[in-house]
Amino acid sequence: MxxxxxxxxxxxxxxxxxxxxxxxxxxxxxxxxxxxxxxxxxxxxxxxxxxxxxxxxxxxxxxxxxxxxxxxxxxxxxxxxxxxxxxxxxxxxxxxxxxxxxxxxxxxxxxxxxxxxxxxxxxxxxxxxxxxxxxxxxxxxxxxxxxxxxxxxxxxxxxxxxxxxxxxxxxxxxxxxxxxxxxxxxxxxxxxxxxxxxxxxxxxxxxxxxxxxxxxxxxxxxxxxxxxxxxxxxxxxxxxxxxxxxxxxxxxxxxxxxxxxxxxxxxxxxxxxxxxxxxxxxxxxxxxxxAIPYPLSLENEDRNLTAWLSNDMQQDALDTLYDLEDKVVNCQDTKLRKDWLYLQSIDHLYYMSTKGSSGSNLHTSFSPYNSPFAAFINYMNVLTDLSQKLDRVPNHRNFFGIQFI
Known part of the structure; x- marks a missing residue:
């Protein structure tokens, strides 16, 4: 059968x-x-x-x-x-x-x-x-x-x-x-x-x-x-x-x-x-x-991660996003935590793609930006703002000036 x-x-x-x-x-x-x-x-x-x-x-x-x-x-x-x-x-x-x-x-x-x-x-x-x-x-x-x-x-x-x-x-x-x-x-x-x-x-x-x-x-x-x-x-x-x-x-x-x-x-x-x-x-x-030691994916003809990580903009954006993880995990503000979660959707990285593949072309056609660079600048502005907001809110490790271990 x-x-x-x-x-x-x-x-x-x-x-x-x-x-x-x-x-x-x-x-x-x-x-x-x-x-x-x-x-x-x-x-x-x-x-x-x-x-x-x-x-x-x-x-x-x-x-x-x-x-x-x-x-x-x-x-x-x-x-x-x-x-x-x-x-x-x-x-x-x-x-x-x-x-x-x-x-x-x-x-x-x-x-x-x-x-x-x-x-x-x-x-x-x-x-x-x-x-x-x-x-x-x-x-x-x-x-x-x-x-x-x-x-x-x-x-x-x-x-x-x-x-x-x-x-x-x-x-x-x-x-x-x-x-x-x-x-x-x-x-x-x-x-x-x-x-x-x-x-x-x-x-x-x-x-x-x-x-x-x-x-x-x-x-x-x-x-x-x-x-x-x-x-x-x-x-x-x-x-x-x-x-x-x-x-x-x-x-x-x-x-x-x-x-x-x-x-x-x-x-x-x-x-x-x-x-x-x-x-x-x-x-x-x-x-x-x-045995598959290297990541493979659905996207593009190479079946790897280059649709999201093929250029410096994408890599910088992803690194900056996850550099905020410790701040977010310790944050008591549920809205900021949800914002960070939603910012992880890979679509934001698709819009920054400059790779001339069928995969990136498909998603670029749905991009709300005029260029990959515009997508990168907009995303990084958001991450900068989010980082500043996270720095201003109390967290459970340092609440009311008391350090918890």
Whole structure:
């Protein structure tokens, strides 16, 4: 039996308002409520609400035979609670069917795994609590930000109690090996690894509407034919993609919703195909350990971290951000702590990218800035202001002039 693991990422950052140098030291909020509201409502109208409505119909039609998973960032959930609670309600309806598995991730969709193990653990635990409070289940499978993975990250994830982790099936990592098997972390073989089949995933998420593509138009029937052609011994096909594929990146007029609506039925008509969630996939036979000493990710053709850390601006911004960690941890001001959390979303680093890759070009097209340098200056002004505010508030180590150890 060949298993299809269909997983969607859902994320929105809190976008920054224009923050000029002369606003440093003034009582000004960092985030642009108008922009955040407008973007969320636009994407919700085009993608989240119609996609969730369609999935609910498909779950009702196919029962437990059709299952998917979602990785939903905490910043997305916070935005929905503030601006569009009906989006949260639509996800709750999906959760009530029992056909959805919610995955763990970092709360702010951040690079904390690369900069601070302590902050990474705090965010993952906070995210798990948020998911449990909204949808009634605590995640047991994990998807790090943009599928970023390395052996040391896997070790931490396993220490936190997760049994399976999703990552990117890069050619330079897999070599001659195939992504369509279950593997495991080399340090902790009990942590299973699911590698994205990026060729098939990108056929849907990137190439679906490309009329110059030799396989256009892509139909559900054609795609299932490709799945059937995969050798039977290859037990799992991991289709991981941004949920914005449906209605946002691929507009409704491309036929993407027709594809999604027909896909489950075409799969379930085949005797040797079935849907499976990541936690269920963890029970498949392990084909061997994988050593991945250097981080790999979902983004850009290099499948590394250069979409966020390819230039001095990005590296300086990230270092400055995490240099504030001790101040934030000891701070009693919950608003400043939340501001720092939201500033960790990797989107802020995307906007500073000067790398000429498909990945950075995609995100640059959504940038609210005129240039990467403008994004850097605005972000650093905010960090400077935040640092000054943190210096002015009391903390639990030095409260009322008394030093606590």
């Amino acid at each position: 060949k298993n299809i693991c269909l997983s969607f990422q859902v994320h929105q950052p809190f976008r920054l308002r224009k923050f000029p140098f002369f606003d440093i030291g003034e009582a000004v909020d960092y985030f642009d409520d108008a922009a955040n509201t407008a973007v969320l409502k636009r994407v919700a109208t085009k993608c989240y609400l119609p996609s969730n409505k369609l999935l609910l119909k498909l779950f009702q039609k196919h029962g437990k035979e059709f299952r998917v998973s979602f990785s939903i960032s905490g910043t997305f959930l916070d935005q929905c609670e503030q601006y569009m609670p009906e989006v949260i309600e639509s996800f709750k309806k999906l959760a009530e069917t029992g056909n959805v598995e919610f995955l763990g991730e970092t709360y702010a969709h951040s690079l904390s795994a690369m900069k601070s193990k302590e902050e990474f653990i705090r965010q993952v635990n906070a995210h798990a609590e948020k998911i449990e409070s909204l949808f009634g289940e605590r995640p047991i499978a994990f998807r790090n930000t943009e599928l970023i993975y390395a052996d040391f990250i896997g070790e931490t994830v396993y220490e936190m109690g997760y049994k399976v982790m999703l990552t990117k099936g890069s050619d330079w990592v897999l070599g001659w090996k195939c992504p369509n098997y279950m593997y495991s972390n080399c340090a902790n073989p009990n942590l299973r690894l699911l590698f994205k089949n990026y060729h098939l995933s990108d056929d849907i998420s990137i190439r679906f509407s490309d009329r110059s593509w030799t396989e256009w138009p892509l139909t559900a029937e054609k795609f299932v034919h490709w799945l059937k052609a995969i050798p039977q011994e290859e037990e799992i096909v991991n289709l991981f993609m941004d949920y914005g594929t449906f209605g946002e990146h691929q507009d409704a007029k491309t036929g993407i919703f027709d594809f999604l609506g027909e896909f489950p039925e075409k799969v379930l008509k085949q005797e040797n195909l079935k849907f499976i969630t990541p936690s269920e996939a963890a029970l498949l036979p392990n084909m061997g350990d994988f």
